[in-house]
Structures are given as structure tokens and as C-alpha cells.
Amino acid sequence: MKTALTRIALLMCCAGWLAAAGSALADEAKPEAKPLKLTTTADHTKFKELQREFKSGPEVTRACLACHTEAAGQIHRTKHWKWEYLNPDTQQVLGKKTIVNNFCISIASNQAACNSCHVGYGWKDNNFDFTSEENVDCIVCHDTTGNYTKPSGLAGNVVTKEMEFPPGSGKILKAIDLTKIAQKVGKSSRDTCGACHFFGGGGDGVKHGDLDSSMSAPEKALDVHMDATGLDFTCATCHKASSHDVAGSRYTPLAKDTKGAHVKGRADNGNPASCVACHGNGPHKKEVRLNEHTAKVACQTCHIPSYARGGIATKMTWDWSTAGQVDAEGKQITRKDAKGRITYESRKGDFTLAENVIPEYAWFNGHVQYTLLTDKIEKTDQRTPINKMGGSATDGKSLIWPMKVFRGAQPYDPVNKTLITPHTAGNDDTGFWKNLAWDKAIPVGMKDSGAPYSGKFEFINTEMTWPITHMVAPKEKALGCVDCHAKAGRLAGIEGVYLPGRDGSKLVDTAGWTIVLLTLAGVLGHGLLRVINRKNRGEPK
Amino acid sequence: MTDRVYVFKAFERFWHWSQAGLIIFLLFTGFEIHGTYRALGFERAVSYHAIAAWSLVGLWIFAIFWHLTTGEWRHYIPTLDKITVIAKYYSSGIFRHEPHPFRPTLQNKHNPLQRLTYLLILTLLSPLLWITGWLMFFYAGWPAWGLGWLQLQWIATAHTIGAFLMLAFLISHLYLATTGHRITSQVKAMVTGWEEVA
Numbered sequence: 001m002k003t004a005l006t007r008i009a010l011l012m013c014c015a016g017w018l019a020a021a022g023s024a025l026a027d028e029a030k031p032e033a034k035p036l037k038l039t040t041t042a043d044h045t046k047f048k049e050l051q052r053e054f055k056s057g058p059e060v061t062r063a064c065l066a067c068h069t070e071a072a073g074q075i076h077r078t079k080h081w082k083w084e085y086l087n088p089d090t091q092q093v094l095g096k097k098t099i100v101n102n103f104c105i106s107i108a109s110n111q112a113a114c115n116s117c118h119v120g121y122g123w124k125d126n127n128f129d130f131t132s133e134e135n136v137d138c139i140v141c142h143d144t145t146g147n148y149t150k151p152s153g154l155a156g157n158v159v160t161k162e163m164e165f166p167p168g169s170g171k172i173l174k175a176i177d178l179t180k181i182a183q184k185v186g187k188s189s190r191d192t193c194g195a196c197h198f199f200g201g202g203g204d205g206v207k208h209g210d211l212d213s214s215m216s217a218p219e220k221a222l223d224v225h226m227d228a229t230g231l232d233f234t235c236a237t238c239h240k241a242s243s244h245d246v247a248g249s250r251y252t253p254l255a256k257d258t259k260g261a262h263v264k265g266r267a268d269n270g271n272p273a274s275c276v277a278c279h280g281n282g283p284h285k286k287e288v289r290l291n292e293h294t295a296k297v298a299c300q301t302c303h304i305p306s307y308a309r310g311g312i313a314t315k316m317t318w319d320w321s322t323a324g325q326v327d328a329e330g331k332q333i334t335r336k337d338a339k340g341r342i343t344y345e346s347r348k349g350d351f352t353l354a355e356n357v358i359p360e361y362a363w364f365n366g367h368v369q370y371t372l373l374t375d376k377i378e379k380t381d382q383r384t385p386i387n388k389m390g391g392s393a394t395d396g397k398s399l400i401w402p403m404k405v406f407r408g409a410q411p412y413d414p415v416n417k418t419l420i421t422p423h424t425a426g427n428d429d430t431g432f433w434k435n436l437a438w439d440k441a442i443p444v445g446m447k448d449s450g451a452p453y454s455g456k457f458e459f460i461n462t463e464m465t466w467p468i469t470h471m472v473a474p475k476e477k478a479l480g481c482v483d484c485h486a487k488a489g490r491l492a493g494i495e496g497v498y499l500p501g502r503d504g505s506k507l508v509d510t511a512g513w514t515i516v517l518l519t520l521a522g523v524l525g526h527g528l529l530r531v532i533n534r535k536n537r538g539e540p541k
Numbered sequence: 542m543t544d545r546v547y548v549f550k551a552f553e554r555f556w557h558w559s560q561a562g563l564i565i566f567l568l569f570t571g572f573e574i575h576g577t578y579r580a581l582g583f584e585r586a587v588s589y590h591a592i593a594a595w596s597l598v599g600l601w602i603f604a605i606f607w608h609l610t611t612g613e614w615r616h617y618i619p620t621l622d623k624i625t626v627i628a629k630y631y632s633s634g635i636f637r638h639e640p641h642p643f644r645p646t647l648q649n650k651h652n653p654l655q656r657l658t659y660l661l662i663l664t665l666l667s668p669l670l671w672i673t674g675w676l677m678f679f680y681a682g683w684p685a686w687g688l689g690w691l692q693l694q695w696i697a698t699a700h701t702i703g704a705f706l707m708l709a710f711l712i713s714h715l716y717l718a719t720t721g722h723r724i725t726s727q728v729k730a731m732v733t734g735w736e737e738v739a
Contacts, residue, residue, distance in 0.1 A: 289587065295681035396689065481583045487576065498694040501576045501583055505698050512705030519709040523716035526631075533636040 045183040054178035057121040057158050058134035063182065065133060072133035074244035080119045082130065083107075085251050090369055094251045099370055102318060102386050102408040102462045103201040106373075106421035109448035113425030116150040117196040124155035126448065139178075140195065144186040147176055149195075153425070166427040190216050190226060193235040205312040209357060209404040210470035214310020222310050224472050240272045248273035253467055255298070255366035255391070256399045257281075275299040296497055298364075298399040302479040303472050306356045307404060310471070313341055313353035318408040321459035323349035324436045332436070347424075347433040349409075359402030359468050361491055363391035371462075373451045376417045379460050383407060384419075386464035393496020400494055402468040409461050411442060415454030419462075421445040543722065543737045548645050548730055553613070556604045557731055563597045564707065571704050594674055601667075616650050617660045624653040635720060644738055645730075658710075666706055673700040 044050055049063040065072055075081045084095035096114075100106050107114040115123040120135045122128065129135065137156060139148050150156055151173050153165060159173045198204060198213045205212030217228040225233040239248045248271060257276035262269040271277065279299070284290040293302075308314040325346055327333050332346035341353050367390030371377060377384050391398035411420035423444035424432045432441035438457060446453035484491040485501030492502070549557070570590040573580050581589065608614040626642045631654075634642070643652035651659065673696045676683070683691055721727035722737045730736030 289591065292679070292681040295684075396684065481587065485576075485583050498692070498697045500574050500697060503694070503697070504575060504701065508698055508701055508705070512702065512708075515705055515709050516712065519712045523713055527716060527719070529636055534638070537638065 039187060044185050047183075050179065050182045052179065054182060055160055057137055057139070057156075057178075060178055060182050061121075061134045061136055061138055064138045064185075068138075071138065071244065072136040075119060075136045076130065076133075077243075078245045079249075080244075080246065081136065083118065085249075087251050087368075089252065089367060092370055092372065094370055098372065100373055100386065100419045100421060102406060102410050102464050103207055103315075104424060105320075105410060105419075106445065106449065108421040109423040109445045110425040112155040113152045115156050116152045116154060117199075118156045121156050121158075139181060139185060141188045141192050142185040143181055143192055144184050144189065145181050146191060148181050149176060153427070187234070188236050189234050193239075197235075201315060203315075205308060205310075205314045207315070207406075208466060208470070209307040209314035210304065210466075210468045212308070212310060212312040212314065214312050215470065218310060220474055221477070222471060222473075224474050238273045238277075247271055250467075251368060253364075253366045253368070255364045255401065255467075256397055275303075296393075296400060298401045300467070300469050300472070301359075301361065301400055301402050303475070304359070304402055304468050304470075305473055305477055305479055305483075306358050307402075307468050307471055308355045308357050309473075311355065313339075313355045314357065314404070315351050316354050316357070316404075316406065317350075317352045318348070318406070318410075319350040320411060321349060321409045323347060323432070324438075326436070346436060357404070358490065360405050361400055361494055362389060362403055362465070363393055363398040363494070363496070364389050364401040364403070364467060365391040365395055365397040367391070371419065373419055373421060373449055375419075377412075377419070377460070378417065379412065379414065379458070383461045383463040386462050389465050389467075393494075400491065400497075404466040404468055405463055406466065407461070407463045409459040411438065411457045412460035413454050413456065414458045415456050416452055418451065419460070420453070420457055421449045421451070423448070545735045546645060546738055547647055547734055548650050548736045549734045551734065552603075552607055554731055554734060556600065556607070559600055560597065560604075563593050563600065564711065566593050567597070568704060568708055568711070575701060575704075591678070594671070594678075598671065601671075617656055617663060619657050619660055620653050622653060624657075627652050627654050631720070641720075641722065641738075645736055662710060666703055666710070669699060670703040670707065673697075673703065 047067075049066050052063075054060045054063070061072070079085050079095060082095060083097040084093065086092075087094055096107055104110070104114070111126075111128075112124045119137050119140055120128075120132075121137055122135055137150075140150060148158070150158055151165065158178070159175050160178060162175050163173050165171060165173045194211070194213060194216055197208070197211050198215065199206070200211070201207030205214075215223060215226060218226050220227040220230050225231050225237070236246070239246050241247065254271045254274050257270065257274040258281065259268060259270055260276065261280035262272060262277045269277075275283075276299075281294055282288075282291040283299075322344070323346060325333060325344075333344070334342055334346075335344035337343050337353070342351065343353070344350050369385075369388040369390065371384060371386055371388070389403070391401075411422055412418070413420055420442055422432055422438065422441040423430050424441065427434065429435060430437075430440040430444045432438065435441070442457055443453055443455075479490070482501070483489055485499055487502055489499075489502060491499060567590060570581065570586040570593065572578065573586040574583065574590060580586070623642070630639065630642050645651070676688075676691070676696050677693070677700065680693060683689055718727045718731075719725075721730070726737040
């Protein structure tokens with residue numbers, strides 16, 4: 001009995017020693033890994049400045065600026081801050097502050113709602129101080145927690161204390177923990193950019209078609225570069241910022257990049273967000289023939305066979321003219337299609353939505369002319385372009401691009417012949433979304449825009465064009481030759497270029513086949529005569 | 542009784558038949574690219590057309606060298622001498638079973654009509670096809686070569702016209718090959734080098 005116990009004790013000792021030795025050996029072979037893949041040399045949880053309670057966004061910004069002293073000044077120079085951009089080609093003053101579109105139309109008088117997507121705090125009206133450093137919102141781009149939200153209606157401010165909003169609505173906005181969020185700041189991500197850019201136009205995927213929340217962690221089939229388990233690009237991998245100024249622009253897009261792949265240090269490196277900036281101008285190594293296409297066809301045309309491929313529909317049309325219908329009780333109504341997607345809202349009108357959309361194609365040279373509130377427009381049978389895309393087959397600067405063309409009807413002043421910026425969002429008596437009254441909403445909006453309003457309004461058909469450039473498909477899914485080189489292919493409507501398989505001169509074809517057939521008839525006739533003559537003479541062969 | 546005369550040398554025969562095969566194949570793939578019919582599929586038609594075209598270029602380099610170094614190019618010097626006799630033969634004499642007025646020799650292989658036709662094929666039609674085809678291969682490079690003013694449509698249309706002419710030539714050439722001493726004499730000559738003459 002005693003020996004048995006001793007044996008057990010000995011065995012246990014041995015086992016314990018082995019286990020300890022084993023783990024020690026393992027430790028030696030594999031040093032303890034850091035809990036995170038660090039992409040920075042600073043751990044913000046260790047910063048005294050951030051180990052405190054924050055009552056507002058600007059308080060956090062002041063803490064950021066204590067170390068990052070020049071960051072706010074850099075932001076102040078960007079489109080993301082100013083929402084204003086002077087197009088050097090057209091001299092048009094653009095930017096969200098100024099332009100009119102055919103989605104929610106304009107931020108004028110709607111700043112508190114729209115400007116929740118501003119990289120700042122408190123832009124609620126035209127008195128916003130654009131020189132304020134503390135009103136810069138650092139976290140909206142640098143949050144890594146996913147908990148940072150800027151609710152619509154609060155002019156870009158955040159909620160640090162639970163509140164009912166709109167007041168009296170019974171809807172509660174939860175507070176966010178700014179301390180935790182501030183201590184976890186990091187590089188921008190698909191989610192931070194996407195928080196605004198996926199939801200442009202007032203909802204997921206509404207505006208762009210090639211940007212929606214499915215791009216937050218896409219599969220390779222949806223986007224070869226952002227593939228979350230593959231290359232895992234963030235937006236900033238291509239849209240590389242310099243001094244906080246993010247590369248790439250929808251106001252002055254780079255339609256044809258002829259400069260080849262970028263080489264570090266070279267002074268003429270241009271826009272880093274183009275395909276060519278990495279892939280060069282002749283990227284097809286195996287099918288070299290395809291490289292010839294780069295003279296006329298944008299990469300996107302073949303490599304983005306369709307957009308809105310991630311399961312989220314994008315809006316294709318928006319008819320404001322039908323807005324305002326109410327049910328028998330006078331309440332706002334919503335209609336949905338078979339898939340549960342909203343196709344009508346009293347406050348907005350009729351929509352159509354679509355997934356896996358085949359783009360329209362057009363020559364595009366990067367020149368974009370907007371129709372602004374100050375532009376006189378005639379109402380005709382043609383749709384008024386919100387942004388007129390320049391380009392032609394012959395200007396030497398254009399490529400054939402895929403486009404999302406968003407069509408709609410929106411308010412128009414028939415006397416002054418201008419577009420209209422109505423007051424839509426807002427918990428007040430004139431906001432259209434609340435009261436469905438154009439005659440109240442329009443004067444308020446136009447006044448905020450500083451534009452004259454005649455008092456009369458109609459609806460005008462408009463279209464807005466969005467070059468498609470995201471959702472790059474794997475190469476196996478790129479378009480094949482006959483998608484375009486065919487009589488009724490995708491480029492059936494593209495003029496000014498000869499497409500073998502699609503084009504041909506009717507005259508040449510008719511004349512050519514006539515000559516061929518006459519030749520055939522001639523030799524057959526000649527041969528026949530020889531045979532007949534031979535028979536008549538009764539000669540053997 | 543038939544005489545035999547040695548007319549076509551080995552390289553010449555090789556050149557002829559490989560060129561014939563390539564041209565027929567180029568016509569076949571070319572008209573598919575043009576959209577006339579579907580056979581191989583556009584993509585394969587394009588890549589095979591390219592391979593055949595470059596093969597033909599290679600063949601021509603040898604052929605040009607051969608013609609220059611052997612002096613064979615002299616067979617394409619045009620002459621109007623007896624051209625009416627030949628034309629008359631094809632329009633009437635042939636039906637009366639008259640003997641062919643032209644007797645090929647190693648020094649003078651082609652009758653005046655052939656001389657003229659082949660000269661036009663070699664100096665006008667072929668260059669038209671290969672220059673336009675070559676330009677289409679390097680379409681993206683035009684601006685860099687100062688050819689930015691060129692329209693693909695002109696080049697492609699010229700190439701198509703060339704193709705129709707080549708097809709018409711092919712048809713008449715195939716037929717005229719049967720007009721030798723016997724129906725098969727000229728084909729045999731192009732296979733063996735020896736032509737039967739009356």
C-alpha cells in the first residue's frame with residue numbers, strides 16, 4: 001500500500017516536471033506574441049492625455065492636437081473639411097457645400113442632418129467656423145472600435161450622454177465611450193471611410209453602386225484588392241493621403257493615366273489611386289493583345305463587369321415629383337418591392353433599385369461640368385445633366401468608361417430657370433420630410449443657399465453620372481472579347497471607334513462579296529463552257 | 542506524248558504551299574473576326590490570326606531573301622508581249638482545245654498574265670494587307686509614332702478590302718490552276734516541280 005502511494009506520488013512529480021519542462025521549452029522556441037499586429041509605434045492606451053473622461057468630440061480633438069500639433073491645420077486644407085473645391089479646369093466652385101445633386105439634392109438648410117458626415121463637429125448652419133481646430137473630428141477616420149457614430153441631425157456631434165432625439169420622438173440615442181474609442185485610434189480602414197462613403201445618398205449603397213457596406217469585408221469575387229482574407233486593401237492603400245489630403249477626386253477624375261506605374265521618389269508620380277499607378281499601362285503579360293486596348297478602354301470597363309454585386313441594391317432612379325402622398329389618416333406611407341426594398345416614401349418619392357447592374361459606357365476624359373444653382377437651364381425633352389461628363393473618341397484624352405447613370409426628377413424653378421435646393425431634413429415646420437409641403441420647404445432652402453426663388457416650382461428630369469471604379473472582379477470574371485466585339489455587345493452605343501466584330505462598312509462588304517461571287521460565277525461559267533465544249537467534240541479527256 | 546519541264550524549285554514549292562495554307566487560314570479567321578460567321582470563337586480567331594500572320598511574315602522574309610539572292614524576282618518583271626495571245630486563249634482557244642500558247646521554262650515560268658497578276662499581288666495586295674494588319678496589331682502605339690491622326694476605321698476597312706481581293710484572287714487562282722495541259726498538270730507541277738507540257 002505504502003509503496004503504491006509512493007509510486008503514484010513519484011509519477012505525479014515526474015509528470016509535473018515533464019509538463020513544466022515542456023512548457024518552458026515551448027516558451028523558449030516561441031517567444032510570446034504581441035496581442036495585436038502593430039502597425040504603429042504608439043500605444044494610445046498608454047497616453048496620459050487620453051486617460052480621462054471626454055464630454056464631447058472637440059475635447060478629444062484637443063487631446064489629439066496636444067501631440068499631433070499640425071494635424072488640424074492639414075485637415076483644414078482638404079475637401080473633407082471644406083466641402084468646397086475649385087475645379088482648376090472649369091473654375092467652378094464645387095464641393096458638397098455648393099453642388100446640387102439628384103439624390104437628397106443639397107445640404108443647404110439641411111446641414112444638421114447631412115453634415116453628420118463632415119469630418120468636424122457642429123456644422124449646423126452657414127455660421128460654422130472653418131478655422132476652428134478643435135472642431136476637426138479626428139476619430140471619424142481613425143476609429144478602430146466600430147463604436148464611433150455621428151447620428152444624423154446632430155451636425156456631426158457625438159452623443160456622450162444618452163438623449164432622446166428628435167426631442168419628443170421617444171427615440172433614444174445611446175452614449176458612446178469616447179475614452180475607450182480615443183485610446184484605440186489607429187489607421188483609417190474600410191469601415192471608417194465606409195461609414196460615410198458606403199452610405200452616400202442616405203442609405204447603404206444608394207449613391208455609388210460600387211461602394212456599399214458589402215465592401216467592409218468583401219470576398220475576392222467582389223473586390224480582388226479589398227478581399228478581406230486576401231490582399232485586404234484598405235481604401236487608403238490606393239487613396240493614399242499626403243498631409244491628410246486624400247488622393248482621388250470625383251470633381252477632377254483622372255480618366256486616362258498614361259504615366260505608367262509609380263516609382264518611388266519620382267517627381268512626376270501623379271494620382272496614386274489609378275489602376276495604372278500600380279499596374280502600369282501594359283499589365284497583361286499573357287494576353288499581350290489586351291494591352292492595345294488600354295489606348296481606348298479604361299481598365300474598369302472590362303474588370304468591373306457589373307456593380308452592386310455584394311448583395312446590396314443601389315438606387316437607379318429617384319422621382320421626387322411623386323413625393324407627398326399620404327394614407328387615409330394623413331400619415332406618411334412607405335411601399336416596398338418583393339425583396340423588401342423601399343420603392344416609395346412619402347417624403348422622398350419613387351425609387352427603383354437594382355443589383356448586379358451592367359454599367360452604361362461612355363467616352364470620358366476626366367472633364368466634369370456641374371450644373372450649379374447659379375446656372376440657367378432650359379427644361380427640354382432631354383434630361384438635364386447634374387454633371388456633364390466630357391469626352392470623345394477623338395480628343396486623345398478619353399477612354400471608354402463604365403458609368404452608373406442615376407436618373408431622377410427634382411424641383412425646378414421655371415421662372416428663374418434654376419434647380420432648387422429644398423429644405424428637407426429637420427424637425428421643424430418647414431422641413432419637407434416632416435410636413436410634405438414644397439411651398440414651405442423650398443423658400444427656406446433657397447434662402448439658405450443664397451439663391452433667388454420665384455415662388456413657382458415644377459419638376460425637371462435630371463441625370464447624374466458616376467464613373468464606376470470599385471468592385472474590381474477577379475480576372476476570370478473580366479469581360480470577354482465578344483462582350484463588346486459583337487453586333488449587339490456592351491459597347492453597341494459607343495461611337496467613334498472601330499470595333500472588329502461590331503463594325504464594318506456596308507458598302508465594302510456588299511462590294512466585296514459581289515466581287516467574290518462574280519469571280520466564282522466567272523470561273524464556274526468558264527469551267528462549264530470547257531466541259532460542254534469537250535462533250536460536244538466527243539473528245540476523251 | 543507529253544514533255545515534262547522542270548519549273549518550280551523546292552523552296553519555291555514550299556513557299557507556295559505554306560503561303561497558300563496560311564492565306565486560306567488567315568481568310569478563314571479574318572472573316573470570323575470581321576463578324577461574318579462564328580466558327581472558332583472571336584478570341585481564338587484573333588489569336589490564331591495573329592500566329593498565322595506572324596508566320597507569314599517569317600515566310601516572306603525567307604522568300605524575299607530567296608528571290609533576291611537567286612534572281613528569281615525577274616520572273617515578275619511585267620511584260621505586255623503576247624499578253625493578247627494569252628487573253629485570247631483563255632477567252633476562246635481553250636474551248637476549242639487549242640494548246641496553251643505559253644510554254645513555261647525554268648527561265649520563264651509565268652505567262653504574261655501571271656506575271657502581271659503575281660506582281661500586283663506581291664507588290665500591292667500583300668503589302669496592303671500586312672501594313673494595315675501590322676498597324677492594327679500595334680494600335681495603341683500610333684500616337685507615339687506620330688500616327689495619332691490615323692483612324693482605325695480606315696485601316697480596318699482597307700484590310701477588309703484587301704481580304705476580299707485576296708479571296709477573289711484565291712478563287713480565280715484555284716480555277717486557273719486547272720487550265721494547264723491537263724487539268725492536274727499545274728497542280729502537279731507545284732507539287733513535284735515538273736510540269737507537263739504539250
